[in-house]
Amino acid sequence: MQVITSYLDQGPIRAVQQWRLYHLSRPNLKQWRQTRHGKRYVLDSTDHWILNNLPDKRLTLVDCAGWYFKQFGIATTCLESDEIAKHYWPSCHVEPDIFTHRPTYISTADPVVFKYSWFLRYATVEQFVEFIQVWVQSTTVINFEPRYVQHNHLKHRLVDQVRPMIKFDIQEVDHNLWILEP
Numbered sequence: 001m002q003v004i005t006s007y008l009d010q011g012p013i014r015a016v017q018q019w020r021l022y023h024l025s026r027p028n029l030k031q032w033r034q035t036r037h038g039k040r041y042v043l044d045s046t047d048h049w050i051l052n053n054l055p056d057k058r059l060t061l062v063d064c065a066g067w068y069f070k071q072f073g074i075a076t077t078c079l080e081s082d083e084i085a086k087h088y089w090p091s092c093h094v095e096p097d098i099f100t101h102r103p104t105y106i107s108t109a110d111p112v113v114f115k116y117s118w119f120l121r122y123a124t125v126e127q128f129v130e131f132i133q134v135w136v137q138s139t140t141v142i143n144f145e146p147r148y149v150q151h152n153h154l155k156h157r158l159v160d161q162v163r164p165m166i167k168f169d170i171q172e173v174d175h176n177l178w179i180l181e182p
């Protein structure tokens with residue numbers, strides 16, 4: 001157990017804790033691992049939407065252990081922020097600063113998918129807008145929990161606050177799924 005004496009003085013995260021945090025932030029990884037033992041992979045509503053509405057057979061999946069899309073015949077470029085991903089999928093790219101930096105080797109023609117990315121939790125509205133402005137160069141699918149982004153929950157929805165701040169078209173498929181077009 002790690003004892004935290006103050007929020008300003010953080011100790012190092014042990015390897016066991018790092019693995020646990022990695023697996024908690026990527027629930028699809030657990031399902032993909034169980035397919036090796038004969039279990040069938042169960043698609044969620046976002047996966048169905050991606051398979052039905054994105055005609056391209058190439059995707060860039062960011063921080064969601066998205067290599068499971070290969071089993072559906074889709075060529076994937078996986079981008080992860082943690083080295084642990086290399087243990088599961090050696091061909092994924094590791095970039096530690098995904099929130100503020102879009103790598104140049106990612107094609108601007110391929111759709112980009114974010115599913116419950118850890119860096120969108122507790123971001124401010126300004127940080128979220130900066131993230132959108134950096135990443136939206138092609139169709140971008142963001143599956144996240146909007147209530148984790150710090151904004152006024154009582155008066156306005158997050159999508160209503162973000163729309164005037166960006167020049168991109170936002171399609172809100174449901175509460176947790178946004179599609180952004182450049």
